[in-house]
Amino acid sequence: xxxxxxxxxxxxxxxxxxxxxxxxxxxxxxxxxxxxxxxxxxxxxxxxxxxxxxxxxxxxxxxxxxxxxxxxxxxxxxxxxxxxxxxxxxxxxxxxxxxxxxxxxxxxxxxxxxxxxxxxxxxxxxxxxxxxxxxxxxxxxxxxxxxxxxxxxxxxxxxxxxxxxxxxxxxxxxxxxxxxxxxxxxxxxxxxxxxxxxxxxxxxxxxxxxxxxxxxxxxxxxxxxxxxxxxxxxxxxxxxxxxxxxxxxxxxxxxxxxxxxxxxxxxxxxxxxxxxxxxxxxxxxxxxxxxxxxxxxxxxxxxxxxxxxxxxxxxxxxxxxxxxxxxxxxxxxxxxxxxxxxxxxxxxxxxxxxxxxxxxxxxxxx
Ligand code: NAD
Ligand code: GLY
Numbered sequence: 001x002x003x004x005x006x007x008x009x010x011x012x013x014x015x016x017x018x019x020x021x022x023x024x025x026x027x028x029x030x031x032x033x034x035x036x037x038x039x040x041x042x043x044x045x046x047x048x049x050x051x052x053x054x055x056x057x058x059x060x061x062x063x064x065x066x067x068x069x070x071x072x073x074x075x076x077x078x079x080x081x082x083x084x085x086x087x088x089x090x091x092x093x094x095x096x097x098x099x100x101x102x103x104x105x106x107x108x109x110x111x112x113x114x115x116x117x118x119x120x121x122x123x124x125x126x127x128x129x130x131x132x133x134x135x136x137x138x139x140x141x142x143x144x145x146x147x148x149x150x151x152x153x154x155x156x157x158x159x160x161x162x163x164x165x166x167x168x169x170x171x172x173x174x175x176x177x178x179x180x181x182x183x184x185x186x187x188x189x190x191x192x193x194x195x196x197x198x199x200x201x202x203x204x205x206x207x208x209x210x211x212x213x214x215x216x217x218x219x220x221x222x223x224x225x226x227x228x229x230x231x232x233x234x235x236x237x238x239x240x241x242x243x244x245x246x247x248x249x250x251x252x253x254x255x256x257x258x259x260x261x262x263x264x265x266x267x268x269x270x271x272x273x274x275x276x277x278x279x280x281x282x283x284x285x286x287x288x289x290x291x292x293x294x295x296x297x298x299x300x301x302x303x304x305x306x307x308x309x310x311x312x313x314x315x316x317x318x319x320x321x322x323x324x325x326x327x328x329x330x331x332x333x334x335x336x337x338x339x340x341x342x343x344x345x346x347x348x349x350x351x352x353x354x355x356x357x358x359x360x361x362x363x364x365x366x
Contacts, residue, residue, distance in 0.1 A: 004020065005021055007222065007226050007229050009143060014163050016163060017166060017167070018142075018169060018229065019166075020169045020171065020218070020221055022170070035102045035127065035166055036066050036101065036102050041066055041068050042068065042104070043058070043068050043069070043070045044088060045106040046072065046108075046111055048075040049075075049108075049111075054072075073087075077261075080110055080113055082158075085114065085117060088115065089122050092126065093123075099124075100126075102165055103129075105132075107132075107133050107134075108133060108181075109132075109140070113147050115128055117147040117158075119147075130143075135181065135217075136181075136188055138221055139185060139221050139228075142167045144163075144228060144236075145232070147162050161236060163236075171217070182212060183212065184266060186304070187267035187304055188270065190204065190271070190298065190304075192224040192228060192245075196227065198345035200224070203220075204216075208301050209303075211302065244339055244348075244349065247273075248274035248275075248339070250273065251277060252274075254322075255269040255273065255321070256269040258324060259313040268305050271306070272305040275299065276308065276362075277338065279361075280361055281340040281341045286342050295344065308366050309366070322336075322355060322362070335351060335353060336355060
């Protein structure tokens, strides 16, 4: 029988818990009245999640004597916009939300990032609770306080750090998740393992395709959250070690930004990006090629792209991709910063990348 795991994100007086497991929502009932002291809240969700899970959440809140009204936004990345930010901020202000009130983000990373940012800027910061419903949001985006929206200049280019006051990652909610979304979210679990948790990678590799479900997945969610919680506690504002969480993301964001909208899922781009990071590390002579082979073999077993050639788009242009990589938020002094690896679970930050060499290497892999 599964049980609920509680992982604390240690940030002094802004510390909070992440509840993980089948039934975490029911478990959370006793905590909610303290977080929503005036007994009323707003749940923000999307059009896909609302018919599947909204009624359950409203019932759980009612059991805790909390009245909730819902705002249902369109599903998809386009919702992380200035327009929807304004909608939410106005809704929070019109319903008289105070700083000690908490609103609830019910959905994947899109809803979590948008609601978190709207909460951050309303009255200079009201509270919010994350109820992540995708695997990606349970293992990554709901934890750590990065919030934001997209602009025409780039994804997540407007945002803030604003930590939630509770994260409820009920793994039962993943039962309604399409397989493609599940695999996409799994990429962030592999990412955590490859950065610095060798035992986790070893277990996932041994489980093969079974890693995508059951107890193996639930334990992996908890391990990935625990890994991220430690990094966030050490470096909340990404001044150093937190940048490691971008393994696969500099390449991945470039793939996502270059391909036509909605063809590639975020996790698929990250998986292809992880393969690129490992292969580039091999190219630089810092990583054994057998480690890159193992990483790619596991990605294939899971049904994730093991490189850009396996993505659902192929019309790449190296110069465009490198230009996107140059726009990355991690860069400084105009140089591309990459997260590379000296092997499995040995990621490091490389801020002295030669663009020429990188472009030549990329040509060979596209
Ligand atoms: P998403 O929120 O778009 O969800 C993916 C799809 O699954 C959507 O269509 C959604 O409606 C649907 N869905 C959600 N839960 C479901 C469920 N239980 N059953 C069935 N369908 C469900 O995307 P995502 O992959 O969760 O998140 C991607 C976003 O997260 C991106 O905007 C990315 O920038 C952001 N992100 C943020 C961080 C961070 O640290 N803040 C980290 C990683 C990614
Ligand atoms: N997803 C990367 C981070 O939270 O820092």
